[in-house]
Amino acid sequence: MSKPSLPQGTRDFNAATVQKRQFIFQTIRSVFETFGFQPLETPAMENLDTLMGKYGEEGDKLIFKILNNGLDNPAKTEQVEAGFEKITQGKSSTAITERALRYDLTIPFARYVAMNHGALTFPYKRYQIQPVWRADRPQKGRYREFYQCDADIVGSESLLNEVDLIAIYVTAFEKLQLPVAIKINNRKILMGLAQVCGGEDKMIDLTIAIDKLDKIGWEKVKEELNNKGFSEHQQNIVSQYLNISGTNDEKINQLKTLLGDNENGQKGIEELIFVLAYHEATGMAKHLVADFTLARGLNYYTGLIFEVKALDAQMGSIGGGGRYNDLTSLFGVPNIPGVGISFGVDRIYDVLEGKQLFPNTIESTTQVLFFNLGEAEAKAAYLQMTTLRNKKIACEIYPEKSKFDKQFKYAEKKNIQNIVIIGSEELAQQQCTVKNLSTGNQSTIAFAELANFFS
RNA sequence: GAGGGCGUAGCUCAGUAGGUUAGAGCGACAGUUUGUGGCACUGUAGGCCGUGGGUUCGAGACCCAUCGUUCUCCCCA
Numbered sequence A: 001m002s003k004p005s006l007p008q009g010t011r012d013f014n015a016a017t018v019q020k021r022q023f024i025f026q027t028i029r030s031v032f033e034t035f036g037f038q039p040l041e042t043p044a045m046e047n048l049d050t051l052m053g054k055y056g057e058e059g060d061k062l063i064f065k066i067l068n069n070g071l072d073n074p075a076k077t078e079q080v081e082a083g084f085e086k087i088t089q090g091k092s093s094t095a096i097t098e099r100a101l102r103y104d105l106t107i108p109f110a111r112y113v114a115m116n117h118g119a120l121t122f123p124y125k126r127y128q129i130q131p132v133w134r135a136d137r138p139q140k141g142r143y144r145e146f147y148q149c150d151a152d153i154v155g156s157e158s159l160l161n162e163v164d165l166i167a168i169y170v171t172a173f174e175k176l177q178l179p180v181a182i183k184i185n186n187r188k189i190l191m192g193l194a195q196v197c198g199g200e201d202k203m204i205d206l207t208i209a210i211d212k213l214d215k216i217g218w219e220k221v222k223e224e225l226n227n228k229g230f231s232e233h234q235q236n237i238v239s240q241y242l243n244i245s246g247t248n249d250e251k252i253n254q255l256k257t258l259l260g261d262n263e264n265g266q267k268g269i270e271e272l273i274f275v276l277a278y279h280e281a282t283g284m285a286k287h288l289v290a291d292f293t294l295a296r297g298l299n300y301y302t303g304l305i306f307e308v309k310a311l312d313a314q315m316g317s318i319g320g321g322g323r324y325n326d327l328t329s330l331f332g333v334p335n336i337p338g339v340g341i342s343f344g345v346d347r348i349y350d351v352l353e354g355k356q357l358f359p360n361t362i363e364s365t366t367q368v369l370f371f372n373l374g375e376a377e378a379k380a381a382y383l384q385m386t387t388l389r390n391k392k393i394a395c396e397i398y399p400e401k402s403k404f405d406k407q408f409k410y411a412e413k414k415n416i417q418n419i420v421i422i423g424s425e426e427l428a429q430q431q432c433t434v435k436n437l438s439t440g441n442q443s444t445i446a447f448a449e450l451a452n453f454f455s
Numbered sequence B: 001g002a003g004g005g006c007g008u009a010g011c012u013c014a015g016u017a018g019g020u021u022a023g024a025g026c027g028a029c030a031g032u033u034u035g036u037g038g039c040a041c042u043g044u045a046g047g048c049c050g051u052g053g054g055u056u057c058g059a060g061a062c063c064c065a066u067c068g069u070u071c072u073c074c075c076c077a
Helices: A015-034 A056-061 A074-088 A106-116 A160-175 A187-196 A200-211 A213-227 A232-242 A248-259 A263-282 A327-331 A345-354 A375-390 A404-413 A424-429 A447-454
Strands: A045-047 A099-101 A124-133 A145-154 A180-186 A288-290 A304-310 A319-324 A338-344 A368-370 A395-397 A418-421 A431-436 A442-446
Touching: A015 A124, A015 A145, A015 A160, A015 A345, A045 A106, A106 A124, A106 A145, A106 A327, A106 A338, A145 A160, A145 A345, A160 A180, A160 A263, A160 A304, A160 A319, A160 A338, A180 A187, A180 A263, A187 A200, A187 A232, A187 A248, A187 A263, A200 A213, A200 A232, A213 A232, A232 A248, A248 A263, A248 A288, A263 A288, A263 A304, A338 A345, A368 A375, A368 A404, A375 A395, A375 A424, A375 A447, A404 A418, A424 A431, A431 A447, A442 A447
Parallel strands: A180 A288, A368 A395, A368 A418
Antiparallel strands: A045 A099, A124 A145, A145 A338, A180 A304, A304 A319, A319 A338, A418 A431, A431 A442
């Protein structure tokens, strides 16, 4: 064993970082609770078959699998070797691994709802703030262990839920003082486009190509469409679709014309208009951007979809979500529609830190340091400190009798504002010397008055 | 899965075209200063130059491999 190290893509968080992260968590949690959501926690690990096949082929590869215990049991050698054979062929085997780390919060939530739907009150509104793990290759804004903060509503088809979730985004990011754009689209609009040009079986090919527009440009998208068998006429429609621009209203009008009387398309547009109109009234619409190129990878989305982008920041999306009609049917319980959103705390942290938007009040620390100047002195100091602690004043005593120099430096490094000196003279007088380190002001306070002095 | 950058002291990095004993700043520790910090000065500790192989009289430097890290693409929060 040489130098200690961390697994790839994981991090330690020091005091300052934890406090800033807590600030984000608390902000989001309080918004969730204000909107009537209740907490849920699920285990770090799930059965592998709960997770497999839910995130697409790519997603399956990124699930962290947990090696079974007892593989060295001689009675199981044959099964284990057969299982290992399957693994080397890229399949999974319960003989080798039957559990895996949580990949997101939505699927465990769906599993929970499927298991407990008899006991839940619908519409069920839950929030969940927990880490998830992905065996992705780490890079900027991408980690192997990161937190998600999810809010979902299941058991209601009302668009009022979508309206509410958008309001959560707006409220939370305003409290974090982070300027964002919330992009909205509707899977039904994408479905409508697919039907208008080429049939719905090509919807996935189409959305993947569209999603790449701002990265690879129209020429390459056209090339990809060509390869997937879209005709010149169909490519023309896609081109018009992607060229839609202007204000939200202008975009919607252009889209209406383009999709004509396609049923899915019109329904999708209606839903979008409903949500936008609602937030015209709340004043939150200024953060909303209709973006018909927004696709979102996860296939379970069926209605409105959202993605949050921090303005003026080199960072992927910091939140996303959408409506899914029937997620729990994956676990044998059909007909529970839902809609949810997620916040990516680690990316939000990176953006806030990069733009220096954290308030400087959030780093809390010890308020008072008692100097240690000897056995009897320390004992007296300890009693005074206990009194202050009972008044909820954060304080500590330097554990060793040391030179002033050292104790002062300790206070400085921990950014402790006040020191209390109780030496032999003070002890005899039943008083102490209190010094404020930032102003340099010093005063003599009787023991009995000390608590009042700080409160 | 594909492709780049970088690994030298606790940290940030120098180290010229291969050439004696491996360098700086910051930090740590000690002293100047045994009841008043931040400053200053002085001193001390701390390095298998990521690892393994190769080229060479000679490698921190060049070549190969490997591990780690970081960034980009894919995909995502």
